[in-house]
Amino acid sequence: MSEPDENWQFNYFNYFTEVEEHFQQARGTGLFLLSPLDWALIETWKNSGVPLEAVLRGIDSAFEKWRSRKSKVRLINSLAYCAQEVLTAAQAMAGLSAPKPGGPVSAPFELDELGAFLARCAADLRAKGDAAFDEIAAVLEEFAAEAEAHYAALEELERRLSVLEEKMIAIARSRSSEQDLLAARRVLDLELRPYRGKMTAPQLAMLEKQYTDRHLLEAFSLPRLSLFYL
DSSP states (O other): OOSOGGGSGGGGTTHHHHHHHHHHHHHTSSOOOOOHHHHHHHHHHHHTTOOHHHHHHHHHHHHHHHHHSSOOOSOOOOGGGGHHHHHHHHHHHHTSOOOOOOSOOOOSSOHHHHHHHHHHHHHHHHTTOOHHHHHHHHHHHHHHHTHHHHHTOHHHHHHHHHHHHHHHHHHHHHHSOHHHHHHHHHHHHHHHGGGGGGSOHHHHHHHHHHHHHHHHHHHTTOOOOSGGGO
């Protein structure tokens, strides 16, 4: 996150919601719940810096090609089907000149909401009764007590929260059995099988990490610390 504040990804605080709603609209079948694989893929795009517009364009392009086919055996049931088109759209946009900043972007939440979020995450970790998680909770409590200062430097706060979340995931992984991790990997492999040809090796590696991380967080009922989840 080396870009100026006004160009930072907080322009995309609604990244997940926008992608979810756009995919549902493109699919045209009303409410459609995304799978854990889909959410991991969205997070992979976000963390890779894929612009929201590129994701939306890629979804539209994938559906246009699908609709142009004479034989449509099945509906598109996963965002993974759109992965190649998203990559193509992102590459095309990377060749364009960056738009001029239009001024700083305000956070879509209030100061008291930030403090409450940090305090809530800390409380969730305290409830685990685990000394390792307590250490992370203590840091979050400090952040909550200094919420006003952090509110003025959200990019730096997001960096620090990302480090804490990685540490939290590492603890959860150390508490997991080999059998549990292997079972999660088997589920991922099964879900990914139809779409592997649409992704590059780096994309697959990052997606596998995001999927496993999400699995560990859910298995241990751990809070997401990124401000994108506030």
